[in-house]
Amino acid sequence: MKEKERKVDESKISGFFDDGTEFNGDLKFTGSFRIDGYFHGRIDSESQLIIGERGKVDADVHIGFALINGEFRGTIQATERIEIHSHGRVFGTIQTPKLVIAEGAYLEANCQTSESTSTESEIKSILEP
Numbered sequence: 521m522k523e524k525e526r527k528v529d530e531s532k533i534s535g536f537f538d539d540g541t542e543f544n545g546d547l548k549f550t551g552s553f554r555i556d557g558y559f560h561g562r563i564d565s566e567s568q569l570i571i572g573e574r575g576k577v578d579a580d581v582h583i584g585f586a587l588i589n590g591e592f593r594g595t596i597q598a599t600e601r602i603e604i605h606s607h608g609r610v611f612g613t614i615q616t617p618k619l620v621i622a623e624g625a626y627l628e629a630n631c632q633t634s635e636s637t638s639t640e641s642e643i644k645s646i647l648e649p
Contacts (some may be wrong), residue, residue: 522540523547524577527599530594530634532551532552533551533552533553533554533570534549534550534551534552534553534567535549535551535552535553535554536553536554536555536556537554537555537556537557537559537575537585538556538557538575539556539557539560539572540557540604541556541557541558542557542558542559542560542648543557543558543559544559544560544561544564544576545559545561545562546561546563546564547559547561547562547563547564547565547592548563548564548565549567550565550566550567551567551568552567552568552569552570553568553569553570554571554572554575554594555565555569555570555571555572555577555590556572556573556574556590557574557575557576558573558575558576558577559575559576559577559578559579560577560578560579561580562579562580563577563579563580563581563582563583563585564581564582564591565584566581566583566584566599567583567584567585568584568586568587569583569585569586569587570586570587570589571586571587571588571589571590571591571592571608572590573589573590573607574589574590575589575591576590576591576593576595577590577591577592577593578592578593578594578620579592579593579594579596579600580594580595581594581595581596581597582597583596583597583598583599584588584598584599584600585598585600585601585602586598586601586602586603586606588602588603588604588605588608588609588610589605589607589608589610590607590609591608591609591610592608592609592610592611592612593610593611593612594612594613595612595613595615596610596612596613596614596615596616597614597615597616598615598616599616599617600616600617600618601616601617601618601619601620602614602616602618602619602620603620603622604619604620604621604622604625604627605625606622606623606624606625607624607625608622608625608626609625609626609627610625610626610627610628610629611628611629612629612630613629613630613631613632614629614630614631614632615631615632615633615634616632616633617633617634618633619631619633633635
């Protein structure tokens with residue numbers, strides 16, 4: 521019997537860390553993932569990351585799209601877009617083609633917006649002879 525091929529609906533939450541949850545490590549996922557607890561580590565996905573109002577993320581993140589309602593510390597690189605909503609707080613480095621910051625959001629970060637996001641080593645190699 522053949523197994524059915526499962527397709528991921530990007531608009532639905534496929535993973536969730538609830539308030540009171542703490543996780544340290546590497547996270548990879550498809551679909552949308554929401555964090556309302558505490559996460560420390562690395563996140564790699566071409567999908568959507570949502571940091572809820574009670575969420576705290578301290579990480580190196582490579583993502584397709586991010587919505588930040590809680591607190592983020594670290595480096596976040598998005599291939600599509602990053603939105604920081606009114607309760608969002610961001611500390612660190614942001615690289616994305618499109619950045620939306622709502623009134624009331626807190627931002628203490630180095631920001632780079634361009635059509636293509638380059639890694640730090642690629643930037644260094646361009647700047648150094």
